[in-house]
Amino acid sequence: MEIIGLKLPLIKEGDDLAEIILRLLENMGMTLEDDDIVLVTEKIVSKSQGRLVDMKTVTPTEEAEKLADATDKDPRIVELILRESREIVLTGPNFIITETRDGFVCANAGIDSSNVVEGKVKLLPLDPDRAAEEIRQKIEKTLGKHIGVVISDSFGRPFRSGSVGVAIGASGLTALWDRRGETDLYGRTLESTRVAVADCIASAANLVTGDGSEGIPVAVIKGLKFTGVGRAADLIRPKEEDRFR
Amino acid sequence: MEIIGLKLPLIKEGDDLAEIILRLLENMGMTLEDDDIVLVTEKIVSKSQGRLVDMKTVTPTEEAEKLADATDKDPRIVELILRESREIVLTGPNFIITETRDGFVCANAGIDSSNVVEGKVKLLPLDPDRAAEEIRQKIEKTLGKHIGVVISDSFGRPFRSGSVGVAIGASGLTALWDRRGETDLYGRTLESTRVAVADCIASAANLVTGDGSEGIPVAVIKGLKFTGVGRAADLIRPKEEDRFR
Numbered sequence: 001m002e003i004i005g006l007k008l009p010l011i012k013e014g015d016d017l018a019e020i021i022l023r024l025l026e027n028m029g030m031t032l033e034d035d036d037i038v039l040v041t042e043k044i045v046s047k048s049q050g051r052l053v054d055m056k057t058v059t060p061t062e063e064a065e066k067l068a069d070a071t072d073k074d075p076r077i078v079e080l081i082l083r084e085s086r087e088i089v090l091t092g093p094n095f096i097i098t099e100t101r102d103g104f105v106c107a108n109a110g111i112d113s114s115n116v117v118e119g120k121v122k123l124l125p126l127d128p129d130r131a132a133e134e135i136r137q138k139i140e141k142t143l144g145k146h147i148g149v150v151i152s153d154s155f156g157r158p159f160r161s162g163s164v165g166v167a168i169g170a171s172g173l174t175a176l177w178d179r180r181g182e183t184d185l186y187g188r189t190l191e192s193t194r195v196a197v198a199d200c201i202a203s204a205a206n207l208v209t210g211d212g213s214e215g216i217p218v219a220v221i222k223g224l225k226f227t228g229v230g231r232a233a234d235l236i237r238p239k240e241e242d243r244f245r
Numbered sequence: 246m247e248i249i250g251l252k253l254p255l256i257k258e259g260d261d262l263a264e265i266i267l268r269l270l271e272n273m274g275m276t277l278e279d280d281d282i283v284l285v286t287e288k289i290v291s292k293s294q295g296r297l298v299d300m301k302t303v304t305p306t307e308e309a310e311k312l313a314d315a316t317d318k319d320p321r322i323v324e325l326i327l328r329e330s331r332e333i334v335l336t337g338p339n340f341i342i343t344e345t346r347d348g349f350v351c352a353n354a355g356i357d358s359s360n361v362v363e364g365k366v367k368l369l370p371l372d373p374d375r376a377a378e379e380i381r382q383k384i385e386k387t388l389g390k391h392i393g394v395v396i397s398d399s400f401g402r403p404f405r406s407g408s409v410g411v412a413i414g415a416s417g418l419t420a421l422w423d424r425r426g427e428t429d430l431y432g433r434t435l436e437s438t439r440v441a442v443a444d445c446i447a448s449a450a451n452l453v454t455g456d457g458s459e460g461i462p463v464a465v466i467k468g469l470k471f472t473g474v475g476r477a478a479d480l481i482r483p484k485e486e487d488r489f490r
Contacts, residue, residue: 114429186360
């Protein structure tokens with residue numbers, strides 16, 4: 001397995017990511033093979049979708065003002081969090097964890113003020129599974145290869161410190177690999193092994209892409225065999241099966 | 246970044262993992278360079294430590310019998326879970342989540358009946374940070390290179406389906422990378438970016454090692470620059486800072 005990071009120019013609203021990635025690969029003399037996976041960090045998907053919000057345009061509702069007071073956060077950010085969420089999961093001093101409209105349980109509804117110009121914040125991409133599907137189809141059509149696409153973000157999590165990569169969008173690969181019923185080295189049946197393949201891919205790429213000034217928002221993963229049918233929504237644990245909610 | 250999986254012979258109690266890995270690398274004609282990371286899955290560390298338990302030798306206490314009743318689990322497994330744990334976090338139908346004696350919050354105290362002979366179960370390694378340290382020192386002494394070592398397991402997690410890789414032991418690398426204060430592409434300060442590097446490495450390797458009949462319990466990760474000081478215990482979120490406990 002090999003992961004190659006790709007440096008891209010700064011992305012702006014309306015940019016066609018598939019086209020930009022294809023052009024860059026061509027310039028690098030790099031080819032994609034069947035089963036290769038293209039990982040795209042959410043920040044450039046967001047930017048291409050124009051999901052930047054000028055903070056001056058945000059007027060907090062009374063509900064947002066109250067929650068901002070309780071959490072000691074900027075009321076305009078809280079307003080955006082509420083707009084992006086369908087349920088508040090947990091709040092406390094300087095943190096708000098919600099379920100976003102696409103079903104992700106994360107802090108601040110994934111709203112980020114890093115890597116955007118001063119005075120603006122960035123929302124998560126709209127329908128990232130569909131965004132992954134569109135990128136995949138365009139690349140496959142051009143190159144004639146079967147590839148997978150993962151759109152990643154990095155989230156914190158309970159019990160453990162630090163953030164890890166998470167797949168918020170996926171297309172063309174087995175995002176959740178159900179191995180129940182397979183056997184182990186001794187021929188015993190594996191008990192409950194479902195592997196969050198797309199999240200592992202996102203975490204792997206997270207070591208190469210980074211959130212800082214690296215400017216490496218895309219990576220190509222070679223050497224795996226996970227192309228197939230699946231989407232990142234497969235990785236969302238249904239609320240009724242989640243004992244921590 | 247590149248990950249190469251290594252097939253090992255079956256490991257038994259008393260085996261010297263560093264020696265076995267070194268011998269295998271030599272046979273493969275593969276060299277380790279400075280900054281390479283050797284990832285070892287917990288199952289072989291456990292086995293080398295003799296952490297297999299014959300179920301016939303386990304007599305459940307009354308507490309274990311009661312919890313087994315409530316969770317519909319084998320009382321002998323519950324007995325072992327309680328012995329391995331310092332706190333019960335959450336229980337329910339067919340699941341027990343505890344904090345293990347080494348501080349990991351996971352299901353069944355990490356006890357596993359896959360990849361061991363019938364009638365036995367496998368406990369998590371004892372003091373896996375120390376086990377990682379010992380493997381690292383032996384490999385470094387032999388090869389004269391600065392490397393990192395990660396001991397991995399795969400855990401489920403709240404909010405998301407499927408398991409991901411988790412570092413339960415680490416030595417010689419920045420397990421938790423604190424980037425707060427660094428700047429992004431626009432020179433803005435990164436707000437709260439602590440990256441769980443060792444967990445991302447464990448998840449990346451999880452795509453190569455697997456839990457099934459693959460028999461690939463070791464991987465070498467090349468091309469990263471995370472050697473330094475750190476241990477897997479750095480990744481355990483202190484209970485008092487964890488709003489989901």
